[in-house]
Amino acid sequence: MIPFIDLTRQHAALRTELLAAMAGVLDRSEFVLGGEGRVLEQELALTCGVRHAVGVASGTDALRLALAALGVGPGDEVLTPAFSFVASASTIVMAGATPVFVDIDPATYTLDVRAAERALTPRTRAIVPVHLYGHPAPMDAIVAFAGRHGLVVLEDAAQAIGATWAGRPVGNWGDAACVSFYPTKNLGACGDGGMVLTDRDDVAERVRRLRHHGDGGRYRHVELGYASRLDELQAAVLRVKWRRLGEWTERRRRLAARYGDLLRDLPLGLPVERREARHVYHLFTVRHAQRDAFAKALADLGVGTGVYYPLAVPNQPMFGGDERRFPEAWRAAREVLSLPCFAELGDEEVDTVAAAARKACEAI
Numbered sequence: 001m002i003p004f005i006d007l008t009r010q011h012a013a014l015r016t017e018l019l020a021a022m023a024g025v026l027d028r029s030e031f032v033l034g035g036e037g038r039v040l041e042q043e044l045a046l047t048c049g050v051r052h053a054v055g056v057a058s059g060t061d062a063l064r065l066a067l068a069a070l071g072v073g074p075g076d077e078v079l080t081p082a083f084s085f086v087a088s089a090s091t092i093v094m095a096g097a098t099p100v101f102v103d104i105d106p107a108t109y110t111l112d113v114r115a116a117e118r119a120l121t122p123r124t125r126a127i128v129p130v131h132l133y134g135h136p137a138p139m140d141a142i143v144a145f146a147g148r149h150g151l152v153v154l155e156d157a158a159q160a161i162g163a164t165w166a167g168r169p170v171g172n173w174g175d176a177a178c179v180s181f182y183p184t185k186n187l188g189a190c191g192d193g194g195m196v197l198t199d200r201d202d203v204a205e206r207v208r209r210l211r212h213h214g215d216g217g218r219y220r221h222v223e224l225g226y227a228s229r230l231d232e233l234q235a236a237v238l239r240v241k242w243r244r245l246g247e248w249t250e251r252r253r254r255l256a257a258r259y260g261d262l263l264r265d266l267p268l269g270l271p272v273e274r275r276e277a278r279h280v281y282h283l284f285t286v287r288h289a290q291r292d293a294f295a296k297a298l299a300d301l302g303v304g305t306g307v308y309y310p311l312a313v314p315n316q317p318m319f320g321g322d323e324r325r326f327p328e329a330w331r332a333a334r335e336v337l338s339l340p341c342f343a344e345l346g347d348e349e350v351d352t353v354a355a356a357a358r359k360a361c362e363a364i
């Protein structure tokens with residue numbers, strides 16, 4: 001059996017260090033908005049080359065609070081890809097604005113800037129590009145497009161910490177960006193967590209206020225806020241893992257290259273890495289016209305896989321369901337299948353998965 005993902009391997013390897021970090025938090029008994037979180041914010045700001053990072057309770061809250069801090073609200077339309085995790089769009093609704101879906105580039109699964117151009121209206125206020133699977137969206141074109149039309153840019157970097165576009169880190173291009181520390185993400189906590197990254201002083205200050213009840217200091221609350229902090233136990237865990245992030249990313253890239261070599265001649269759509277991109281392979285996602293049969297054949301051969309995502313966002317029941325205006329997103333939802341790809345996966349395991357994929361393709 002080869003698991004799709006196995007977090008126990010990572011935690012077994014780091015067990016002593018993680019327990020020591022957690023014990024330190026217990027000894028200090030400072031659990032919310034303390035020193036670990038502050039240092040982690042500095043570390044993440046460094047990784048993404050931005051001046052500010054603000055820890056919050058999840059990647060979802062990072063998006064929601066960043067939208068609010070950017071002044072996005074009722075009456076505003078926000079462009080977002082039709083193929084992503086639901087939070088890229090649902091947080092726009094939470095902010096009181098309207099998501100306007102944009103179809104994707106079928107090679108990289110990131111939003112198609114020409115389609116974004118066609119979706120503009122006088123109400124368009126912002127754009128939320130998603131660096132899906134760890135491949136950056138074309139940020140130079142997106143920032144230029146946003147500049148021409150006076151839009152704010154919020155990067156959804158939940159799957160792409162450590163990725164770069166044209167040599168510049170994701171999280172560094174937009175007015176703000178969000179990352180997620182959900183346990184299966186490339187930098188995952190032992191629970192939930194997220195962060196807002198920004199170079200803008202006003203946005204950082206507003207997110208700090210919003211995450212803690214609109215706090216203006218000394219129990220003075222200047223606006224309606226939330227209870228959305230990154231806790232110290234998660235921050236301490238993340239600081240241990242942050243030191244490995246570079247090495248883990250390199251490992252994911254080597255696994256992806258190995259898959260690429262072994263799967264090249266199969267009737268599969270393989271991940272593409274654009275010339276400007278440094279892909280961090282949060283997921284190694286292939287396409288097959290008969291995806292469900294392919295997944296079943298792999299399962300029968302003992303290989304775990306995952307479907308991210310079986311529905312395009314506009315096809316989610318919460319967004320109405322029956323929607324055919326985004327053909328590339330719709331086709332991706334039917335064809336994508338992610339293979340095991342995590343830093344602790346062995347080369348021999350990649351070879352086994354690739355051999356199983358070959359058998360499965362022949363059998364279908």
Ligand SMILES: *Cc1c(COP(=O)(O)O)cnc(C)c1O
Nearest residue numbers: 058059060085087158180181182
């Ligand atoms: C995981 C994820 C989120 C939400 O992050 P959570 O920490 O799970 O709330 C948002 N957008 C994308 C693309 C994600 O993959």
